[in-house]
Amino acid sequence: MESITFGLFFLGAIFFAYRAIVSKRILSATIYLACISALVSAVLYRLGAAEVAVMELSVVAGLVNVLLVYAVSVVGDDAFDPPSVVPKPLAFVIVGLIVVLLGWTAFPAVSVYFERGSTTLAVALWQSRVLDVWIQIALIFSGVMGVLGLLSEKTPGKTEEFQP
Amino acid sequence: MAGILVVLVILLPWVGALAVWLAQNRQPKLQHTLAVIFSVLAALASILLLGDATSDPVIQISLGSAFGELTFVPDGLAVSLTAIATVIGSLAVIFSMEYMRGDEQLGRYYFLVLFFIGAMTGLVLSGNLLFTFFFWEITALCSYGLISFYNDDPKAVAGGIKALIITQVGGVGLLAGTLVAFTALGSFQISDLLANSSALPAASLAFIAFSFLIAAAAKSAQFPFHSWLPDAMEAPSPVSALIHAATMVNAGIYLLARFYPAFEFVPGWRTSVLLVGAISALIASLSALVATDLKRVLAYSTVSQLGYMVYAIGSGSVLASQYHLLNHAFFKALLFLAAGSVIHSVGTRDMRRMGGLRGKMPFVRNVFIIGALALAGVPILNGFWSKELILEVSLENSPLWIHVLMLAGVGLTAFYTFRMIWLVFFGQERDALHYHPAGSPMKFSLAILAVGTFTTWLLFGGLSELLASTLPYHDIEVASTAELVTALLSAPATWFTLVIVAVGFAICWVRARGYRLFGGGWLTPLVESSFGFESLNQWIVRGVSTSAERLRATQTGELNWNIFGIFGGLLLVLIILWLGVK
Amino acid sequence: MTFTPMNIVLLGVIALLGVGFYGLLVTRNLIKVVMVLQILIKGAITALVLAGKLSGNLGLGQSTAATVIVADTIVAVVGLALAVQVRRRFGTLDVPKISTLRG
Numbered sequence: 099m100e101s102i103t104f105g106l107f108f109l110g111a112i113f114f115a116y117r118a119i120v121s122k123r124i125l126s127a128t129i130y131l132a133c134i135s136a137l138v139s140a141v142l143y144r145l146g147a148a149e150v151a152v153m154e155l156s157v158v159a160g161l162v163n164v165l166l167v168y169a170v171s172v173v174g175d176d177a178f179d180p181p182s183v184v185p186k187p188l189a190f191v192i193v194g195l196i197v198v199l200l201g202w203t204a205f206p207a208v209s210v211y212f213e214r215g216s217t218t219l220a221v222a223l224w225q226s227r228v229l230d231v232w233i234q235i236a237l238i239f240s241g242v243m244g245v246l247g248l249l250s251e252k253t254p255g256k257t258e259e260f261q262p
Numbered sequence: 263m264a265g266i267l268v269v270l271v272i273l274l275p276w277v278g279a280l281a282v283w284l285a286q287n288r289q290p291k292l293q294h295t296l297a298v299i300f301s302v303l304a305a306l307a308s309i310l311l312l313g314d315a316t317s318d319p320v321i322q323i324s325l326g327s328a329f330g331e332l333t334f335v336p337d338g339l340a341v342s343l344t345a346i347a348t349v350i351g352s353l354a355v356i357f358s359m360e361y362m363r364g365d366e367q368l369g370r371y372y373f374l375v376l377f378f379i380g381a382m383t384g385l386v387l388s389g390n391l392l393f394t395f396f397f398w399e400i401t402a403l404c405s406y407g408l409i410s411f412y413n414d415d416p417k418a419v420a421g422g423i424k425a426l427i428i429t430q431v432g433g434v435g436l437l438a439g440t441l442v443a444f445t446a447l448g449s450f451q452i453s454d455l456l457a458n459s460s461a462l463p464a465a466s467l468a469f470i471a472f473s474f475l476i477a478a479a480a481k482s483a484q485f486p487f488h489s490w491l492p493d494a495m496e497a498p499s500p501v502s503a504l505i506h507a508a509t510m511v512n513a514g515i516y517l518l519a520r521f522y523p524a525f526e527f528v529p530g531w532r533t534s535v536l537l538v539g540a541i542s543a544l545i546a547s548l549s550a551l552v553a554t555d556l557k558r559v560l561a562y563s564t565v566s567q568l569g570y571m572v573y574a575i576g577s578g579s580v581l582a583s584q585y586h587l588l589n590h591a592f593f594k595a596l597l598f599l600a601a602g603s604v605i606h607s608v609g610t611r612d613m614r615r616m617g618g619l620r621g622k623m624p625f626v627r628n629v630f631i632i633g634a635l636a637l638a639g640v641p642i643l644n645g646f647w648s649k650e651l652i653l654e655v656s657l658e659n660s661p662l663w664i665h666v667l668m669l670a671g672v673g674l675t676a677f678y679t680f681r682m683i684w685l686v687f688f689g690q691e692r693d694a695l696h697y698h699p700a701g702s703p704m705k706f707s708l709a710i711l712a713v714g715t716f717t718t719w720l721l722f723g724g725l726s727e728l729l730a731s732t733l734p735y736h737d738i739e740v741a742s743t744a745e746l747v748t749a750l751l752s753a754p755a756t757w758f759t760l761v762i763v764a765v766g767f768a769i770c771w772v773r774a775r776g777y778r779l780f781g782g783g784w785l786t787p788l789v790e791s792s793f794g795f796e797s798l799n800q801w802i803v804r805g806v807s808t809s810a811e812r813l814r815a816t817q818t819g820e821l822n823w824n825i826f827g828i829f830g831g832l833l834l835v836l837i838i839l840w841l842g843v844k
Numbered sequence: 845m846t847f848t849p850m851n852i853v854l855l856g857v858i859a860l861l862g863v864g865f866y867g868l869l870v871t872r873n874l875i876k877v878v879m880v881l882q883i884l885i886k887g888a889i890t891a892l893v894l895a896g897k898l899s900g901n902l903g904l905g906q907s908t909a910a911t912v913i914v915a916d917t918i919v920a921v922v923g924l925a926l927a928v929q930v931r932r933r934f935g936t937l938d939v940p941k942i943s944t945l946r947g
Contacts, residue, residue: 100849101847101848101849101851101852104849104852104853104856105852105856107856108852108853108855108856108859108860111856111860111886112856112859112860112863115860115863115864115867115883116863118867118879118880118883119863119866119867119870119871119876119880124873124875124876124879127876127879128879131879131882131883134883134886135886138886138889138890141853141856141890142889142890142893142909145853145890145893145894145897146897146902147893147896147897147902147905147906147909149906149910150889150893150906150909150910150913153910153913154886154889154913157913157917158882158885158886158913158916158917161917162882162917162920162921165920165921165924166875166878166879166920166924168924169875169924169927169928170875172928172931173875173927173928173931173937174931180872180938182822182869182870182871182872183820183822183823183872183940184822184823184826184869184870186870188826189826189866189869189870190866192826192829192830192833192869193829193862193865193866193869194862195833196829196832196833196836196862196865197858197859197861197862199833199836199837199839199840200836200858200861201854201855201858202840203836203839203840203843204854204858205851205854205855207854207898208848208850208851208854208898217901217902217903217904218903219902219903219906219907219910220903223903223906223907223910226904227904227907227908227911230907230908230911233911234911234914234915237914237915237918238914238918240918241917241918241921241922244922244925245921245922245925248922248925248926248928248929249925249928249929251929819943820939820940820943821877821939821940821943822868822869822870822871822872822939822940825868825869826869829865829869
């Protein structure tokens with residue numbers, strides 16, 4: 099029963115992911131992305147990681163999606179879908195090979211079950227991995243600085259067309 | 263104490279390089295001063311190190327199981343070469359104070375020269391083969407940078423690239439030998455290779471021996487890799503003196519000398535070394551007979567003298583080769599710097615346009631003649647003693663026909679040396695050339711080198727004792743200078759050689775009187791194609807360039823293809839893992 | 845070959861990663877690249893949580909996943925700001941046209 103639930107969730111996620119990649123309009127891709135987020139969040143919840151599921155839903159499906167929509171609105175959603183640079187069959191082949199090999203080698207990994215002490219998220223995050231928290235704070239700072247710096251750059255006069 | 267000196271000797275030039283770069287080209291006087299100070303300090307440190315030579319490693323830093331230990335071993339071979347490199351380096355830097363005055367890219371020049379000096383000392387002091395390779399590559403890089411220093415001149419750039427590619431072929435040989443030694447021995451330490459060489463499987467040892475021979479031949483411009491050195495004369499003269507006469511090209515000789523005990527019993531190796539040395543000495547002497555560019559003659563003579571050193575190692579005497587290396591470094595550096603003064607003065611390198619300069623540059627003329635006589639092997643000057651020692655050793659240990667060829671080489675050396683002196687300084691003035699006398703930095707370096715040319719032969723006793731006491735695997739006999747003098751002067755072979763030198767001078771004198779010193783007839787076309795080997799070297803250089811151009815197509819700069827490349831790598835890793843799991 | 849639920853999750857993660865790889869190879873639009881990165885990150889955090897669950901150390905798995913989410917959000921934010929600037933400066937978001945590091 100569990101397997102089927104997981105299986106359905108993942109099938110949905112993969113379907114939506116594929117649709118997001120091949121869609122011509124970016125706005126529809128953002129909607130697909132939100133659906134993927136929801137499904138993955140459900141998977142995470144069923145795995146037992148409730149807090150991370152909530153983070154995934156609120157941050158990725160919420161914040162990042164809204165940002166994507168904002169960026170698209172600023173940039174303008176011109177529906178262009180040029181043919182890809184790498185030929186599609188070649189891309190399929192190499193990704194297929196990677197997936198098959200990875201699946202084949204990693205398959206037995208799930209049967210390696212070793213009992214370590216189980217910690218709750220609270221203990222893990224604030225005590226043993228407290229350095230991670232500091233790094234996250236530093237990351238957020240630098241990200242904010244970066245965005246402020248980037249968005250405050252004035253365009254030089256008119257928009258210069260790039261001459262390739 | 264030795265440990266600190268070793269660190270100083272390697273790091274002082276590097277710190278100096280950094281300091282010169284930081285001083286920036288707007289303050290040339292500061293750059294000159296800093297370069298001189300740091301190189302002289304390094305020279306002092308290396309002279310102090312001479313007293314502390316030992317065969318034990320003085321610095322040992324463990325680098326984990328992959329790279330072994332980083333050790334520096336200041337034994338006799340290393341400290342003598344270090345002293346030569348830093349002393350002649352500092353003299354070349356002092357000479358550059360005037361030679362490179364007014365140059366706009368002084369920072370780059372001094373940086374490369376100082377970086378090179380530090381790398382050369384690191385090369386000879388290193389006790390870990392991997393680090394020897396590392397320093398080897400740094401010296402190749404600096405050599406390329408300095409040959410192509412005048413990078414607006416396409417000839418200089420072409421010369422630099424040719425030198426780089428051919429010495430890199432040697433570098434590949436060194437690396438291959440190092441890796442095979444590592445797989446056979448489990449260690450990168452030179453002392454391990456020397457101690458356990460007989461325990462290695464014969465095929466591995468032979469591979470290592472011959473790949474090191476290729477590395478040495480490529481670096482020291484020996485046959486069949488000899489054609490890069492004459493083309494490297496586009497470099498500024500202090501660079502030619504330092505790198506292509508006194509230090510970098512000695513790295514190949516160092517390699518052969520260092521590993522001689524390990525390889526001497528590999529079948530065919532000693533004969534190959536003998537032949538490589540002899541052929542180089544001969545071809546280069548022949549080529550010098552017809553060259554018209556002053557520095558090219560000196561380049562050919564360097565190849566020839568290095569051939570004598572290689573030949574000495576092939577004959578079994580590391581001591582003779584190191585002694586000749588010491589003397590050669592001094593008189594060759596003297597010759598290059600003096601030639602540099604002449605060229606700086608009159609503005610041309612073509613000997614056909616010089617002539618009759620003897621009255622106008624008396625000081626340079628005198629030191630040049632001193633250096634040239636040392637090169638030819640005239641008694642009292644240092645070249646005579648070491649050359650005689652080599653010929654003495656070869657008479658005992660080598661087949662007679664090769665010995666005769668080397669004797670012929672001595673005669674040819676005398677001939678082209680006399681030709682060079684005559685064409686530059688004597689005879690009639692062939693072209694109206696502007697000249698100006700050498701300034702004091704130039705004169706200072708030249709004077710010290712000239713004094714050295716008169717006196718370094720006296721160091722034989724000290725050198726043999728230094729080498730014998732600190733090189734446990736080599737079989738070096740200790741002999742004092744007095745013993746050397748008496749042995750050489752009493753051997754009839756010595757007088758025979760002197761006769762040959764005199765004959766060489768005489769033939770040249772006769773031809774000079776008849777103004778028949780130009781035009782080699784049948785010899786010139788042979789020389790210009792480097793006896794057929796230019797095509798080999800051109801083939802290597804062209805092959806590398808075209809394959810580099812073709813591989814450029816893979817650097818598309820397009821994101822999707824770059825990601826494809828990443829995935830290709832990932833696929834490779836996964837395949838390897840999958841094969842390992844099975 | 846038993847297909848326990850954990851096996852399914854593992855295969856699902858690998859499939860998600862595969863779709864993400866395909867997307868990176870095929871996309872030509874800079875904003876879509878940011879989106880595909882998001883898909884990849886979802887696969888990554890699921891893998892981390894899965895590893896935490898399998899080793900019994902779910903708290904550690906979750907905290908690492910949380911760190912990854914924060915980092916990935918920053919990447920997305922800065923990437924989008926870059927995309928906006930690129931559009932202003934080059935006039936296009938087509939990745940091959942704005943690649944100037946060539947040769």
